[in-house]
Amino acid sequence: MITVNDFNGKVKPDWCPACGNFSQLTAIKGALTELQIEPKNTVIVSGIGCSSNLPEFIRAYGFHGLHGRVLPVASGVKWANSDLTVIGYGGDGDGFFEGTQHFFHTAKRNVDITYIVSDNQIFGLTTGQASPTSEIGFVSKSTPDGNIEKPVNPLTFGLAAGATFVARAFSGDPKHLTEIIKRGIQHKGFSFIDVMSPCVTFNKLNTYDYFRKRVYKYEAKDLKDFSAAYRISEEWGDKIPIGIFYEIESKRYEEMDPVEVEGPLVTHPIYSVKDEDLEELV
Amino acid sequence: MITVNDFNGKVKPDWCPACGNFSQLTAIKGALTELQIEPKNTVIVSGIGCSSNLPEFIRAYGFHGLHGRVLPVASGVKWANSDLTVIGYGGDGDGFFEGTQHFFHTAKRNVDITYIVSDNQIFGLTTGQASPTSEIGFVSKSTPDGNIEKPVNPLTFGLAAGATFVARAFSGDPKHLTEIIKRGIQHKGFSFIDVMSPCVTFNKLNTYDYFRKRVYKYEAKDLKDFSAAYRISEEWGDKIPIGIFYEIESKRYEEMDPVEVEGPLVTHPIYSVKDEDLEELV
Amino acid sequence: MFNMSDNEIVFRVAGAAGDGVQSAGLIMAKTFARSGLYAVTYNYYQDIVRGGESWYQVRASPKKVRNQGDGLDILVTLNEDGLVRHTNPNINEGGASSLSGIAIFDESITNYEKQQKVDYRPMPLSTIAGKYSKNPLLKNTVALSAAAASIGIDFEVMAGVIKETFGNKGAVADQNVQAAKEGYDYFKAHYPPYGKKLDFSKRKLYLIGGGEAVGFGAVKGGLKMYTAYPMTPASSCLHYLASHARKFDLFVKVSEDEISAINMAIGGNYAGVRAMTGSSGGGFALMTEAVGMAAMLEIPLVIYEAQRSGPSTGLPTKTEQGDLNQVMGASQGDFLKIIFAPRNVMEAATLTAEALNVAERFQTPVFVMVDLYLAEHSETVENLNFDFRIDRGERPKDGQANYKRYLITDTGISPRAVPGQEGLMHNEDSDEHNEYGDVVSDAVTDPKDRIKMMEKRMRKMQTYINEMPPTETYRADDAEYLVFQWGSTQGVVEEAIDLLRKKNIKVGAVEINRVFPMNPDIGKIIKSRKKIIVVENNYSGQYNSLLKSRFLCQTELITKYDGESFFPGELATSIENAIKR
């Protein structure tokens, strides 16, 4: 039996007290425990940002790489060893600015990765610049006169890209968050979870209160209904839906590649070249 | 009076005979002429690929830069001198692989650029690898066992990004193509035109015939209807719609920036620092 | 050990991230500056938003100060950890000295071992602050004014700085000033003044950080567009420019990534405004492809490269001079890059302005390389609004017949038309091209065209070298030993040399701010010296390799790669050892 303790790292998180990242760490550990996934088979790949420090704080295989490059690394890991549970984790700047391209194409490929974005609508680690999800008018170090650029909608973006699982959660509701992450990990294919996660230090607008007043739990009538998913994803304002918006079954990349399909690549023997193999060159 | 001759470059295009790029060159020249835009005020920014060689073949200001980087350069040009007509031009590999990120964010910013993609569903210049729009099963040098990755839908992508003008055209219908490009240039804001453009040398699937059998002209009932635009953008198969799918008016980035709004940046005088400006540092 | 000057004060405030250490330090620095003292600051912090360890040092003197200094006269500590760390004679803070003077701290801190050289000055900081506000940071103000009192700083000067810092009018400003007054008076009433006396004056001084100075210099240099993606320590410049965009009539844009940022800047320069981009090592890595493109299209481009401790994410809040190889090697093929490395805050401004001229005149990428130390520390500066003449380079007349964008010239420089100019339409191409800009690689490569164009571009190097100012030296005339430094280490190297000169060691310095191309006069300067020593804040001696390759000289290398910059006494010792080796 795997318990939450098995996932407890020896390094104490150094996020600001009450940072939204804490409950995500707890939720990830909780979901993995509920699913009885072993720490040795769990890989958490992160980028650079406050949120991306997470792998250090969990007992699993952690990869704290480069800003924006969560998903290519995670894809490489998954393709090398498809037996592993691969979680991609990073910030909104990481995923929707620097890594936009990878988000789009990885989703489209339907690689079996659970991609969780700690969306605090700001650059936390670099001490408070506007992020791709910062609202219009948002004042920050990089937008002292107020942000004039329309925020990214990560959910419609994920849908347009072709993600087969799209959800939103909220750091202030850890139980629901854990459940969503669990479902994301269970999903066979690319799952995307946008977690609204207050940055208590630099984002004085999108606070716990801000979300508590607005979030409500959305239950999809038909998770396979793309249009409905698109519509609910567009809702943002006085009411902010959280929940799973979309989930379909679709072939994973790993199932389609003729070599991958033979089982985890790490288990394939090294190919030993025969002289006959080279006859084409004579 | 500006005539098409004013746009005739002295270098003869070196594309393969019958390449779809030819009619785009003609259409761009035609549209500019119809709109009476002067060559000196026209800037064509391209990436790298067969299509991207275009700026050399037209008498205007041409910028043949890097693979995938059409839109950041074009944005810089527009922001430096908003009096210019700025056309971004490149291949499907250029725009939907290497440059995905820029496509998304430039569309979202609604920079006043006309972005035309010569979509031949292949890498032409590098002699025939699968591109982001290559169909499933497509055999190429990079996918000798057939492509297994779902093609990008550039139109829904453009819509999800927030492009304010989204259209598809076909190199085999030069008149319609010219009209669409004209409308794209006229549009105030980011306009995106995906041009189906047969590569007669390397793409033996998506040929002129292939499209002639399938394309039909779509006329939107309401160009502002996003859902309708999304739906029609999804249509691909026996019938392939061409036409303008979506167009709305929305503030351009140049109108929102407090400095840009004062007129083309090149016309702003160099700021001469006064001693009082520095009192904050005493 | 070396003896430090008496006519100066080294002040330090210590605490955790989130304690307001940096802003307290800045208040003190500004107070010194307004008291007519020259000042240099030092910012020591970690890659964490709350907690951990952080400190800020200010060295001040009526004589010019060139670095953060050795020794420590006054410590204000906001937590117990700071008191223990900075009074420990075996201090382990990257070269900084331990306290030999007075420590000001809240009286609630009692759990420490007394050190011999320290005079402890516990104070009811929180109690005093509590009278005026619940904000725990108010106690910093109390402590600062106590420090000011200890060295006889006029209270009104300090009050002025505090008032401004907290928004001039309004309750918060008032609370701070009142609490400050009480702290000031409390110290005077309970403790004797600190043993050093400083000569205050009415000298007008600006206090500005290196990153801000780069931004300011760019404005002086005619900057109109700054496009960047945030990255420490390049962000201090971005924040300065963003917050001054309206004032200085600048277009500032944070883009989706660094690739976009540099390509936007290239587009801006191409279309005729002065545009610049900036980043640190990892972000700059993403820009390298476009550097070569700018060189090939011959588009002016200034890149601000602010180094931090690598490799990779490394120590993101620590200093290093470890990006020189990367900048030298940025992009494939051979082309001219010009690399500047300002040696102090004032030069961060002047060289950035110059970089914009040089980039536009030579139509090639020009780098302004600083390190975190320079980007994130402040210095007092006398003539910030320096004289500067903008030179926009060679431009063709509208309608000129048979215009050749890449005209072959002796200088290698061709007149540059920009979009909008009548009759000068042409194509700029990252493929090799001829004088018109037409590609030579498409149908038939004419090797002769290629060779001509390659040589034309490279000729700009010699043209540039011909106009380089002489390399600057310090006490080098009679020096038997020459120390090479580049960039931010100027101040500390000079001071180390002064210390060694006092011991009658004939040592001088070569102070490089124009790193590449290398000035040929260096060859003459190094002739018949007993030893060449190179000082670098990195592991491998990246400048050292360039120097050796170009001048084939034997060198001794002094490096430091723990993330901190050099301190003068420490460096003097290293130089002395290198001389003895």
Next chain:
Amino acid sequence: MFNMSDNEIVFRVAGAAGDGVQSAGLIMAKTFARSGLYAVTYNYYQDIVRGGESWYQVRASPKKVRNQGDGLDILVTLNEDGLVRHTNPNINEGGASSLSGIAIFDESITNYEKQQKVDYRPMPLSTIAGKYSKNPLLKNTVALSAAAASIGIDFEVMAGVIKETFGNKGAVADQNVQAAKEGYDYFKAHYPPYGKKLDFSKRKLYLIGGGEAVGFGAVKGGLKMYTAYPMTPASSCLHYLASHARKFDLFVKVSEDEISAINMAIGGNYAGVRAMTGSSGGGFALMTEAVGMAAMLEIPLVIYEAQRSGPSTGLPTKTEQGDLNQVMGASQGDFLKIIFAPRNVMEAATLTAEALNVAERFQTPVFVMVDLYLAEHSETVENLNFDFRIDRGERPKDGQANYKRYLITDTGISPRAVPGQEGLMHNEDSDEHNEYGDVVSDAVTDPKDRIKMMEKRMRKMQTYINEMPPTETYRADDAEYLVFQWGSTQGVVEEAIDLLRKKNIKVGAVEINRVFPMNPDIGKIIKSRKKIIVVENNYSGQYNSLLKSRFLCQTELITKYDGESFFPGELATSIENAIKR
């Protein structure tokens, strides 16, 4: 001028892009190889899909050939332009010789000036071809077989190659063989044989290109994953691996960009398979940030870097050795990169396999650098299926107690656990970290930890140097003059030296295939030579700078930067001049 050997043939086929020049050349090369002749090919083409100028040369001999050679015996030209160009004594094709032998072409080409050294052999190529098919490319087959006839190649050998090329069985193959027969007979009937006789043999030879050899070598080296974004000239390797993926049990993926490609490869290596990525200069520029990351996390990584002519897009189908600075400078900070540069096609295979071992043993980025010339020309090879032992480096046992991922060791190498291993969970971090992988920069930077870890990583350099094989030389023992070459220029440098030795000039070569770290034995090798000459296919002498920096030696530099590689006679002359300088 230098005299070329009699016991060899230089064959060239010329035409426009789309004329099938390259495939014609390959048929001829294969035919030579099956006739037991050693062969080297040369591919000259432009960045255009149809039209323009293109040619392909094959040099063949019963003795080993080391480069494409000087002179030209047989020209097959598919258009008039080719006939005029290649017979012109003042030929301007980047160093290639003009024809002094026979020219085979369609009789419809009549508009040319007769050159003295040329025997014209017009033939009814199109007429013959037209009998069998409407495909205009069929005339190439006719011309090739005429060329074969002219030097007495067995028709059956040529027929075999043609048959295979056109799909073995089936109408197209038959048409080609029949047309070939008629061309062969026509030539014999109408023209005398060419004046040179070659010794054919039954020797078994493989014909393989440099890019394919890199791919094959990687498979021998245990490659399991190749992720890349297409870019000339790295694509020949990608295409080879993609088309052999099932055969060799490889996962091959074209990603959305180069950034993704390298990060995927890093992910693959991290998780325990051998993964590799590849690109050319501009694409590699985008990978540089991740290079430093791999070094910091100590993840094995092989990067195939295929150089082409820069800067920027440059001459995309032309060769250059201009990326060394970029590779040396890739990513910020100091860390160990190992750079290999195979000197010929066989070594492209063996060194790539070795690179995979070295990368995994030293847990750091290893580069296999080639140039377009090497990547896109073919050579005959005798023992392609070379012996190779895979060494997967130090790995900890499952469940080992107190596992330290970055254990400090004397060698600098720490046992590497991969995901899935029981009890060895840990964090790999691009921030500076301690032995466990825990970050040292977050709360409190311990400078001591930082220094230790930096030195541990850098220690791998010395460990690697200790096991480097001796630097190879050529006729160097008694040489007064030493020519340094690196990478693909080995063959042409050796031949130039042979030519000079015939003139009694005591010259030899140092042949560098392990470029960095530099082997200390070079210091001994260069001692007391009269002159050191460095030959490079670039403008500035990038290796030359490294060499001078490391060994402080005066050098003479020979460069070529017109996009073509060196030719032996041309190079011998340059070396002779350099010696005289």
